[in-house]
Amino acid sequence: MKVGIRRVMFFALIVAFVITGGHLFAGGAAEPAPAEEVGITTLRVGALFPQTGGMAFGGSNALQGTQIAVDLFNETNPHGITVELFDADAPDPATGTTGVRQLITQQNVDVVMGTFSSAVASATAPAAERLNVLYVETTAWAEGITRNTSNVLRTTISSGSLGAAAADFILTGLAEELGVAEADMRVALVFTDDEFGTSIADAAVGRIDDSPARLVVRESYPAATTSDLSSVLLRIQQERPHAVIHIAQVPDGVLFWRQAQQLGVDMPAVVGVGGGYGQEDFARPLGTNSDGIFNVVPPTSGSINVESLTPEAQNLLSELQSRVEARGWTQGPYTDWGFMGTWVFLNEIVPNAASTSIEDMMAAAANVNVDALDSITGFGFEFAGVDHENSGQNLRAIPVVQQWQDQRLRVTYPRDLAVADFINVPLPPWEERTQPIRQ
Amino acid sequence: MQLVLQIIANGLLIGGLYALLAVGLTLIFGVLRVVNFAHAEFMMLGMYGAYWLWALYGLDPYLSVFLVTPVIFLLGVAVDRLIVRRSIGKPDVTVVFATLGLSIFLQNAALTLWRADIRSVSTFATGSVFVVGGVRLSVAMTVSFAVALLFALALWIFLTRTMYGKGIQAVAQNRRAAALMGIDVKRAYMITYSVAVAAAGAMGVLVAPIFTIFPRVGQTQIVTIFVIVVLGGLGSVPGAVIAALLVGIIRSGAGFLFGTAWGELAYFAVFLLVLIVRPQGLFGRRGAEVYGG
Numbered sequence: 001m002k003v004g005i006r007r008v009m010f011f012a013l014i015v016a017f018v019i020t021g022g023h024l025f026a027g028g029a030a031e032p033a034p035a036e037e038v039g040i041t042t043l044r045v046g047a048l049f050p051q052t053g054g055m056a057f058g059g060s061n062a063l064q065g066t067q068i069a070v071d072l073f074n075e076t077n078p079h080g081i082t083v084e085l086f087d088a089d090a091p092d093p094a095t096g097t098t099g100v101r102q103l104i105t106q107q108n109v110d111v112v113m114g115t116f117s118s119a120v121a122s123a124t125a126p127a128a129e130r131l132n133v134l135y136v137e138t139t140a141w142a143e144g145i146t147r148n149t150s151n152v153l154r155t156t157i158s159s160g161s162l163g164a165a166a167a168d169f170i171l172t173g174l175a176e177e178l179g180v181a182e183a184d185m186r187v188a189l190v191f192t193d194d195e196f197g198t199s200i201a202d203a204a205v206g207r208i209d210d211s212p213a214r215l216v217v218r219e220s221y222p223a224a225t226t227s228d229l230s231s232v233l234l235r236i237q238q239e240r241p242h243a244v245i246h247i248a249q250v251p252d253g254v255l256f257w258r259q260a261q262q263l264g265v266d267m268p269a270v271v272g273v274g275g276g277y278g279q280e281d282f283a284r285p286l287g288t289n290s291d292g293i294f295n296v297v298p299p300t301s302g303s304i305n306v307e308s309l310t311p312e313a314q315n316l317l318s319e320l321q322s323r324v325e326a327r328g329w330t331q332g333p334y335t336d337w338g339f340m341g342t343w344v345f346l347n348e349i350v351p352n353a354a355s356t357s358i359e360d361m362m363a364a365a366a367n368v369n370v371d372a373l374d375s376i377t378g379f380g381f382e383f384a385g386v387d388h389e390n391s392g393q394n395l396r397a398i399p400v401v402q403q404w405q406d407q408r409l410r411v412t413y414p415r416d417l418a419v420a421d422f423i424n425v426p427l428p429p430w431e432e433r434t435q436p437i438r439q
Numbered sequence: 440m441q442l443v444l445q446i447i448a449n450g451l452l453i454g455g456l457y458a459l460l461a462v463g464l465t466l467i468f469g470v471l472r473v474v475n476f477a478h479a480e481f482m483m484l485g486m487y488g489a490y491w492l493w494a495l496y497g498l499d500p501y502l503s504v505f506l507v508t509p510v511i512f513l514l515g516v517a518v519d520r521l522i523v524r525r526s527i528g529k530p531d532v533t534v535v536f537a538t539l540g541l542s543i544f545l546q547n548a549a550l551t552l553w554r555a556d557i558r559s560v561s562t563f564a565t566g567s568v569f570v571v572g573g574v575r576l577s578v579a580m581t582v583s584f585a586v587a588l589l590f591a592l593a594l595w596i597f598l599t600r601t602m603y604g605k606g607i608q609a610v611a612q613n614r615r616a617a618a619l620m621g622i623d624v625k626r627a628y629m630i631t632y633s634v635a636v637a638a639a640g641a642m643g644v645l646v647a648p649i650f651t652i653f654p655r656v657g658q659t660q661i662v663t664i665f666v667i668v669v670l671g672g673l674g675s676v677p678g679a680v681i682a683a684l685l686v687g688i689i690r691s692g693a694g695f696l697f698g699t700a701w702g703e704l705a706y707f708a709v710f711l712l713v714l715i716v717r718p719q720g721l722f723g724r725r726g727a728e729v730y731g732g
């Protein structure tokens with residue numbers, strides 16, 4: 001028997017690309033369905049998060065926050081509304097699109113909540129729009145999610161504000177701390193080449209281009225297949241920037257720092273943006289070497305001074321913490337954002353909406369006014385109207401700058417929200433550091 | 440000049456990591472004619488083995504490699520008997536989807552057993568470097584590089600200088616003729632597959648102090664490894680090593696000169712160019728991909 005192994009090889013390569021490269025095409029034609037006109041006594045909510053695959057950890061945290069918010073709402077709600085929760089897995093855009101269709105057409109959900117992943121949300125929110133269903137985004141940040149859509153309410157931050165905030169911090173607070181004039185600042189930008197990374201990077205570049213500072217390195221890489229960042233680190237070493245903005249996930253974030261140590265690449269300051277730099281899984285392997293690294297994110301209960309919150313918000317946080325603990329879960333940033341976004345949606349929008357139609361929900365959202373001190377995450381809620389370029393975006397979701405200190409994140413900027421002073425600015429050279437510590 | 444040397448050193452070291460995976464994969468191609476999609480998952484299992492032995496017992500990966508590798512070898516024996524051997528001789532798609540299914544199964548088994556948490560191992564080797572002529576070399580990467588080259592050398596000597604190795608080569612050339620000559624073909628398959636995946640597992644242990652560990656970590660490497668195997672020539676152990684080092688250097692050099700994204704593009708361009716000029720790969724034999732018997 002003659003078997004063409006070369007044919008098999010090429011087939012294998014193509015399949016491998018599909019596996020590792022993700023699905024480029026998601027969505028497709030779907031029959032538009034009319035919104036269900038109900039007087040909202042029962043709300044069917046679909047929760048769409050990655051529960052398997054590489055994003056399962058953060059996705060599950062976000063889903064758990066949503067589940068607790070729904071449970072708490074059903075137990076305590078004064079509005080006589082019962083919420084039924086249905087969840088679907090969304091490990092990638094194609095599966096997520098299938099999931100959103102199943103939730104809407106088979107489970108008949110009135111609203112879909114998600115998504116943790118910007119790549120998934122970019123496919124699933126339009127899929128929900130085609131089926132005329134509201135999409136509440138609690139945890140994905142890509143700028144495009146609220147652009148050119150009419151059905152998205154985003155309770156969390158947008159990537160554009162993250163990128164601009166990172167650049168703003170470097171050009172103002174950090175420049176001052178380093179003793180470098182804004183005009184003399186040299187900035188490097190390293191980012192993942194997915195939609196999430198590029199949208200943050202574009203916003204940062206826009207801010208830097210509007211300033212007298214110089215962008216000396218601009219490098220992107222594919223996070224899913226990167227096993228070596230030495231070339232970008234050597235470019236940083238050559239260009240000697242005062243600050244590096246790194247938009248990363250956990251694996252490439254850790255790899256960046258381990259290789260920086262191996263190559264002896266000293267960087268006065270590094271500002272992380274994105275999911276990677278804000279997780280304990282990032283700081284743990286770096287040990288004390290993480291002390292002094294910045295991270296720009298929406299605040300969470302773990303990074304703010306919770307004693308400044310209102311008593312109601314403190315009680316809400318205690319309730320969340322006890323329920324997370326009772327179920328043996330781990331409370332992370334995405335738990336907070338998933339919980340608070342869902343909580344505000346259920347308590348501030350649903351009771352005030354005439355029906356579950358997108359228009360009525362959006363109209364109710366336009367009147368939301370939640371102060372930052374009433375929120376366990378430390379940022380308030382006010383949604384952009386339909387005429388806004390980012391309609392449905394929470395305009396009060398403003399990022400803060402955190403810094404790793406003793407392997408804990410603390411808000412250090414803006415000064416009026418800071419709970420700690422800067423440390424390790426500039427970061428000590430590698431020669432002066434201790435070796436990484438064990439867990 | 441020192442910068443150029445550093446770029447070349449970085450490329451060689453990362454190429455060494457690729458080599459240890461690619462050698463095993465090309466060996467399986469060469470002998471079994473099986474596209475082992477699950478190959479990188481054995482690396483993932485090796486990484487988890489290193490992690491748990493380090494986290495629970497404080498065992499350094501350079502010691503645990505001697506425990507984990509035999510376990511992965513035995514796992515390879517089981518996989519050969521239960522899955523691989525049964526797919527040999529079947530239609531192409533059966534072979535492809537048997538190992539593809541195994542890959543997905545192993546990823547999801549890891550996800551179920553150990554969750555999607557990102558884990559890491561920090562040892563003395565993690566941040567340690569030694570400097571040669573101003574060039575900084577990571578201890579962990581250098582050890583992995585040395586092991587990869589030693590493994591490839593040992594394998595090449597085994598295949599070309601021992602009777603059993605020559606028997607495996609005979610199986611690679613013509614299974615039926617080899618069987619008629621008294622060679623135990625099934626045993627040759629079993630040893631080939633198990634040794635190859637054990638090498639992948641060993642690599643997983645050795646790189647644990649460098650990379651983070653999660654269920655899909657193997658997928659970060661697999662496309663590059665397939666490219667290396669084809670570039671080096673199907674079934675060619677020296678070809679896999681040289682192609683791995685070449686890809687490492689191209690990626691590192693082009694990444695520095697033109698940007699990291701261009702580094703990926705550059706080695707794919709070389710890959711396509713080589714296939715146009717020399718379809719059998721750098722060191723492959725023309726017709727080696729056609730299975731006789």
